[in-house]
Amino acid sequence: MIEENLSASHMSKYLRNTFFMNYSHPLIQQTLSKILPEPSKYSQIEKIQRMFNFVRDIISYRVTHEISTPKFLQASNTLKRGYGHCVAKAILLASFTRACGIPTRLHFVDLINHQLSKRWIEKFGEELLWHGYVEIYLNNRWIALNPAYDKKLCEKHGYRLVEFDGVHDALFAKTDKMGRSFIDYVADHGVFARVPYFKMGKAWFSYYGPYFWQHRKQRAAKSTN
Numbered sequence: 696m697i698e699e700n701l702s703a704s705h706m707s708k709y710l711r712n713t714f715f716m717n718y719s720h721p722l723i724q725q726t727l728s729k730i731l732p733e734p735s736k737y738s739q740i741e742k743i744q745r746m747f748n749f750v751r752d753i754i755s756y757r758v759t760h761e762i763s764t765p766k767f768l769q770a771s772n773t774l775k776r777g778y779g780h781c782v783a784k785a786i787l788l789a790s791f792t793r794a795c796g797i798p799t800r801l802h803f804v805d806l807i808n809h810q811l812s813k814r815w816i817e818k819f820g821e822e823l824l825w826h827g828y829v830e831i832y833l834n835n836r837w838i839a840l841n842p843a844y845d846k847k848l849c850e851k852h853g854y855r856l857v858e859f860d861g862v863h864d865a866l867f868a869k870t871d872k873m874g875r876s877f878i879d880y881v882a883d884h885g886v887f888a889r890v891p892y893f894k895m896g897k898a899w900f901s902y903y904g905p906y907f908w909q910h911r912k913q914r915a916a917k918s919t920n
Contacts, residue, residue, distance in 0.1 A: 708888040709798035709832065715786050715890040718794035720771040727794055739797070740861035743831060743840075746791040747859050750784050751842040753777070765892060781843035782827035786890060788842050789829045798832035801890065802839065805882035810852065810871060823881070825898050828866065830886060839864040 712719045718727075730749050731742055757778040766772055770790035773779040779787070782803075789799040806826045828841035841857050844867075849856045853872045859865040867878040884894070 706798050706832065709800050710793050710796065711888070712793070713889055714765065715769055715892075716790040716793055717769055717771050718790040722771050722774055723790055723794065726774060727791060730791070731795075734795075739833065742795055743792065743797065743833070744859055744861065746788060746795070747840055747842055747865070750788040750791065751844070751857065752846045754779055754784055754787060754842075755845050756780065756784065756843055756848050763896075768890065768892075781841070782825075782895070784842050785827040785829050788840065792829070792831055800830050800837075801827055801887045802830050803827045803884040803887070803891070803895065804880050805884070806867070807879045807881055809876040809879070810854070825884075825895065838862075839866050841866045843867075 717723065726749075727746075730745050731737060734742065737745065754773060755778045758780045761767060763780075763782070768783050768786055770787045773783045773787045785801060789801060792799040804826050806824050808824060826843070828839055828843070830837040830839050832838075840859055844854060844857065846856055848854070854877065855868040855870075855872055857865050857867060869876070869878060871877045884898075
């Protein structure tokens with residue numbers, strides 16, 4: 696990430712409690728107290744690592760045909776469910792880090808996962824994914840953190856686990872553990888202090904809409920038989 700010095704007034708928007716990043720919610724506060732039982736004994740980097748690892752591994756990665764309504768994406772609801780897709784998990788991590796006074800923004804990109812199964816492509820119709828992760832402001836620069844794929848998922852499929860070393864960006868590797876092509880980033884949608892829900896929804900519909908409704912029709916037909 697490019698090094699950048701930002702004024703306190705400009706930085707404040709990356710610390711706000713919002714509808715989506717609702718870190719004032721009791722469940723988020725209670726969970727944070729478990730992740731960081733004695734906050735003073737952890738360095739800033741250790742706090743970030745503990746929050747990152749929690750969202751990455753305890754909140755399992757799962758993509759379903761559930762509609763990603765604002766309520767679905769809200770951090771407290773992702774925490775209650777215990778699972779979410781990349782955007783839901785990024786929003787939750789941003790809520791944790793903002794609650795700890797760490798400026799955090801969201802970054803959205805298009806990527807291609809070369810390891811997607813035939814079943815996935817039949818289900819969603821695309822190997823092009825609208826992907827979200829967070830960027831934290833640490834030591835005068837933005838650092839990217841991607842908590843999407845949990846440890847169990849990575850072990851099952853042979854993906855390289857994304858880990859945060861306190862210094863470098865923590866993003867998907869280009870190859871898996873076997874050296875096969877894994878992820879290519881193909882488009883950048885920019886960074887945001889708030890969740891760009893309508894922009895995101897429009898993109899999701901254009902990518903996955905026809906396949907989503909086809910799936911729902913098939914399920915409805917099965918339930919009436």
